[in-house]
Amino acid sequence: MTWKRFGGPRGRRRLMMATGLGLVGLLVNLFPIPLFSNIQLVLGNALFIFCASRLGYAAVAWCALLTLTGLYISWGHPIIYLTFGLEALFVTAMRRRGWYLLYADLLYWVLIGMPLTALLFATLFDLQREYIAFTVLKQGFNGMLYSAAASVAVLMVPKVWSKGLRQQPVLVREFRHKLSHALVLLTTLMLMVSLLVYTSHLMRAQQTLLFSQMKDNSAQLAGQFDDFLQRHMDALTIAGHWLPDVRVDQRTSLLQLQRQYPDFLRLGVTDDRGVILVDTDPGAPLRSQSAENAAYQSAVRHARPYQSAVYAGGVGGLEPVLVMAAPWYQSDGNLGGMVEATLALSQLHQFNDLDKTQKMVLMDQRGRVISASNGLPLTLLQPAKLYIRKPETGEHAAELSLTQPEIPLPEYFSKSYTMNNDWQLQLLVPYRPAAERAEQQFVLGLGMLLLALVLTSALTRYLSSYLTKPLENLARAIAQPELGERPLPGLPSGSAREILVLREELETQRQAIHAHHEELECKVARRTEELAQANARLEQLAMRDGLTGAFNRRYFEQQFETLRQLCLRAGQPMTLAILDIDHFKSINDLHGHLVGDQCLRAFANTVAEQFGRRNDLLARYGGEEFVLLLPLLDRENAQQQLNALRQRIACTPMAQTDTERALMLTASIGVISVDSQWSDCAQTWLDAADKALYRAKSNGRNQVCFHANLQEPNKNPAVSLENTATPTTGTKGSG
Ligand SMILES: Nc1nc2c(ncn2[C@@H]2O[C@H](COP(=O)(O)OP(=O)(O)OP(=O)(O)O)[C@@H](O)[C@H]2O)c(=O)[nH]1
Numbered sequence: 001m002t003w004k005r006f007g008g009p010r011g012r013r014r015l016m017m018a019t020g021l022g023l024v025g026l027l028v029n030l031f032p033i034p035l036f037s038n039i040q041l042v043l044g045n046a047l048f049i050f051c052a053s054r055l056g057y058a059a060v061a062w063c064a065l066l067t068l069t070g071l072y073i074s075w076g077h078p079i080i081y082l083t084f085g086l087e088a089l090f091v092t093a094m095r096r097r098g099w100y101l102l103y104a105d106l107l108y109w110v111l112i113g114m115p116l117t118a119l120l121f122a123t124l125f126d127l128q129r130e131y132i133a134f135t136v137l138k139q140g141f142n143g144m145l146y147s148a149a150a151s152v153a154v155l156m157v158p159k160v161w162s163k164g165l166r167q168q169p170v171l172v173r174e175f176r177h178k179l180s181h182a183l184v185l186l187t188t189l190m191l192m193v194s195l196l197v198y199t200s201h202l203m204r205a206q207q208t209l210l211f212s213q214m215k216d217n218s219a220q221l222a223g224q225f226d227d228f229l230q231r232h233m234d235a236l237t238i239a240g241h242w243l244p245d246v247r248v249d250q251r252t253s254l255l256q257l258q259r260q261y262p263d264f265l266r267l268g269v270t271d272d273r274g275v276i277l278v279d280t281d282p283g284a285p286l287r288s289q290s291a292e293n294a295a296y297q298s299a300v301r302h303a304r305p306y307q308s309a310v311y312a313g314g315v316g317g318l319e320p321v322l323v324m325a326a327p328w329y330q331s332d333g334n335l336g337g338m339v340e341a342t343l344a345l346s347q348l349h350q351f352n353d354l355d356k357t358q359k360m361v362l363m364d365q366r367g368r369v370i371s372a373s374n375g376l377p378l379t380l381l382q383p384a385k386l387y388i389r390k391p392e393t394g395e396h397a398a399e400l401s402l403t404q405p406e407i408p409l410p411e412y413f414s415k416s417y418t419m420n421n422d423w424q425l426q427l428l429v430p431y432r433p434a435a436e437r438a439e440q441q442f443v444l445g446l447g448m449l450l451l452a453l454v455l456t457s458a459l460t461r462y463l464s465s466y467l468t469k470p471l472e473n474l475a476r477a478i479a480q481p482e483l484g485e486r487p488l489p490g491l492p493s494g495s496a497r498e499i500l501v502l503r504e505e506l507e508t509q510r511q512a513i514h515a516h517h518e519e520l521e522c523k524v525a526r527r528t529e530e531l532a533q534a535n536a537r538l539e540q541l542a543m544r545d546g547l548t549g550a551f552n553r554r555y556f557e558q559q560f561e562t563l564r565q566l567c568l569r570a571g572q573p574m575t576l577a578i579l580d581i582d583h584f585k586s587i588n589d590l591h592g593h594l595v596g597d598q599c600l601r602a603f604a605n606t607v608a609e610q611f612g613r614r615n616d617l618l619a620r621y622g623g624e625e626f627v628l629l630l631p632l633l634d635r636e637n638a639q640q641q642l643n644a645l646r647q648r649i650a651c652t653p654m655a656q657t658d659t660e661r662a663l664m665l666t667a668s669i670g671v672i673s674v675d676s677q678w679s680d681c682a683q684t685w686l687d688a689a690d691k692a693l694y695r696a697k698s699n700g701r702n703q704v705c706f707h708a709n710l711q712e713p714n715k716n717p718a719v720s721l722e723n724t725a726t727p728t729t730g731t732k733g734s735g
Pocket residue numbers: 547580581582583584585586588592593594595596597600622623624697701
C-alpha cells in the first residue's frame with residue numbers, strides 16, 4: 001500500500017479527507033437503521049464508496065477501516081472488516097478502470113461479496129441455510145443501496161471539493177453511458193427506497209396486527225386461568241357450605257367433588273386450628289397449611305378463602321401445585337374450619353392448545369415455570385430463562401429466544417401478561433414464519449428490482465440512442481469534407497427541440513461559412529487572375545522590347561542554349577542572323593524619332609511575319625539592330641528565306657512621311673548558319689554574324705552575307721569568318 005502518498009501537503013489533505021469521511025461513516029454506522037425482521041441499513045459504508053471515487057487505495061482503505069469500526073461496534077462481527085474491506089478495495093480498483101461505482105459494487109457483491117459472506121456464515125455460525133441465503137441477499141441489497149447513495153453524492157458534490165486531491169482519473173464518457181447510468185441510478189434508488197418503505201410498512205402492519213392479536217389472546221388466556229382458579233375456589237367455597245349437612249360421610253362427598261373437579265389432586269377438611277379432620281387420601285396426609293403459615297392462619301381467623309404459593313407436589317412431588325382453602329361452617333353457623341384442596345397446575349397450557357400457532361409459558365411471582373406448552377425447552381418449577389431481545393414498545397411485540405442469548409434470529413414474538421395474582425403469562429408466536437414472509441417479500445422485491453434494472457438499462461440504451469442519434473448524425477455531417485456544399489441532413493421529426501434548434505443554428509452557420517468561403521474563392525480567383533496577368537505583363541516586360549514587341553537581348557541570351565540544344569538533339573544546323581536597317585540615322589534625322597520608332601516597329605513586324613515558326617526567335621539587339629535565331633534551318637534555306645525577307649523589307653512601306661509618302665528602307669543581314677555543335681557561346685555566334693553583317697554593310701548594304709565552314713570558332717573565329725564570308729547582294733533600299 002502506498003502510504004508514501006500521504007507525504008507532502010497534498011497527501012496530508014488526502015489523509016484529512018479520508019479521515020473526515022471515515023469518521024462520518026463511523027458515526028453513521030454506529031446506528032444502523034433497523035427496518036424489519038433482521039434487516040438493517042448500513043448507510044455509513046457509502047462514505048468509503050464515495051472515497052473510492054476520488055482517492056487511491058491507501059486513502060480508501062483508511063476510510064473503510066474507520067467506517068467499518070463503527071459497524072463492528074454495532075454488529076460485533078470482525079468478519080465485516082474482511083467482506084466490506086475487500087469491497088472498498090475492489091470498487092477502488094474498478095473505478096480506476098473506468099467503472100461506475102454502482103456497477104463496480106454490484107459486480108463485487110455478485111462475484112465476491114455474496115459467495116464470501118455465505119462461506120463465512122456457513123463456517124463460522126450455526127445457521128439455517130435459508131437464513132444464510134437471506135442474509136447474503138440482504139448484504140448485496142445493502143451494498144447496492146449505499147453504493148447508489150454514494151453515486152448520487154458523487155454527482156451532487158461539487159468537483160471543486162476534491163480539486164487537487166484526486167488520485168482517480170477523470171473519466172470522459174459517452175452521453176448514452178451517462179444517461180444510462182443516471183437512469184439506472186435513479187431507478188435503483190427509487191425502487192430500493194420504495195421496496196424498503198413498502199416492505200417495512202407491510203411488516204410493521206403485520207406485526208401490529210400480530211401484536212394486537214397476541215394482546216387479546218394473552219388477556220383471554222389469563223382470564224381463563226383466573227377463571228380456572230376462581231372456579232375451583234368457588235367449588236371449595238360452596239363445599240364449605242354444604243359440608244355440615246353431609247358430616248356423616250364427608251370423605252365420600254369430597255371424593256365426589258374431586259370427580260367433578262379432576263384437577264383437585266386431593267381434598268380435606270380441617271378444624272379451625274388447622275387439624276385435619278377428613279382427607280381423601282389418608283395414606284399421605286394433606287400438607288398442613290396451618291401453624292407456621294400466617295396467611296393461612298389469617299384466612300382461618302377471618303373466615304376468608306386462601307390460596308398458597310405454587311410448590312412442587314402432585315405425582316412424585318414434581319408437579320407444580322398449590323393449595324387452596326375456603327371456610328366451612330357448622331350447622332349452627334359457626335366457623336368449623338377450612339375445606340382444603342391441592343390443585344394441579346401443570347395442565348393449564350391445555351387452555352392454549354387449541355391455538356396451534358402460539359405457545360405459552362405461565363410463571364409464578366418468582367418467575368418459576370408453572371405450565372408451558374409442549375416442546376418448549378423449559379423445566380417446571382425452575383426459573384424460566386427468557387432472552388428478550390427487544391422490549392415491548394408501542395405496538396410491537398418483543399423478540400424472544402429461549403435457547404441462546406446471542407442467537408442472530410429471535411425464536412418468538414412474545415407478549416407478557418401479568419395476572420391478578422401476579423403470575424406472568426408469556427404468549428409466544430414463532431418468529432420464523434413471520435420472518436419468512438418478510439424474506440419472501442424482500443426477495444421478491446429484490447428480484448423485481450433486478451428485473452427493473454435490466455429493463456431500465458436496456459430501455460435507456462434505446463432511449464439514449466434515440467436522443468443521441470440525431471446529434472451523432474449532425475456531428476458526422478459536420479465532419480464531412482464537403483460540408484459546405486450540401487445542407488445538413490434533416491433530423492427525424494421526433495427529435496428534441498434543443499437538437500432541432502442546434503441543427504438550425506449549425507445550418508445557418510454552415511450557409512454563412514459557405515457563402516463566405518465562395519466569396520473568398522472568388523476573391524482568390526480574381527486575385528490569381530490579376531496576378532497571372534501582372535506576371536504575364538512582367539514577363540513580357542522582362543523579355544520583350546517595349547518599342548517593337550520583339551524579344552529583348554536578355555531573353556535571346558537565355559533562349560540561345562535551349563534552342564541550340566534543340567538543334568543538337570535533332571542533329572540539325574542552326575542559323576543566327578543580325579539584321580541592321582540601312583542608314584537609319586538619316587531617317588531619324590530627316591523625319592524625326594517618332595517616324596524612326598514607327599519604322600522600327602514596322603520592321604520588327606515584317607521580320608516576325610516572315611519568320612513565324614514556333615522556335616524562331618526575333619530579338620532587338622540594340623538600336624536598329626535585330627537578331628534572328630532560326631533553329632533547325634540550314635544554310636541553303638536560310639539564304640533563301642533571308643533573301644526573301646530582305647526583299648520583302650525593301651518593298652514594304654514602313655511609315656509615312658510628313659508629305660504622306662511611304663517610307664521605304666532596306667536592311668543588311670549578316671548570317672551564320674552552321675552545325676549547332678560549332679559553339680555553345682552566344683557571343684561567338686553573334687560575333688560571327690556581326691562580321692558577316694559588317695561585310696554586308698561594306699559591300700553596299702541591302703544584302704545577306706554568310707559565314708560558313710567554321711571549324712574551331714573558339715580558337716580564332718575571326719580569321720575563318722573573314723575567309724569564308726559569302727555575300728548575297730540585293731537592291732539597295734532608299735533611306
Ligand atoms: N528613332 C529611333 N532611332 C534610333 C533608336 N535607336 C537608335 N536610333 C538611331 O539609329 C541611328 C543609327 O545610326 P548609325 O549607327 O550611324 O547607322 P546608320 O545610320 O543606319 O548607318 P549604317 O548602319 O551604316 O547604314 C542613330 O541615329 C540612332 O539615334 C530608336 O529607338 N529610335
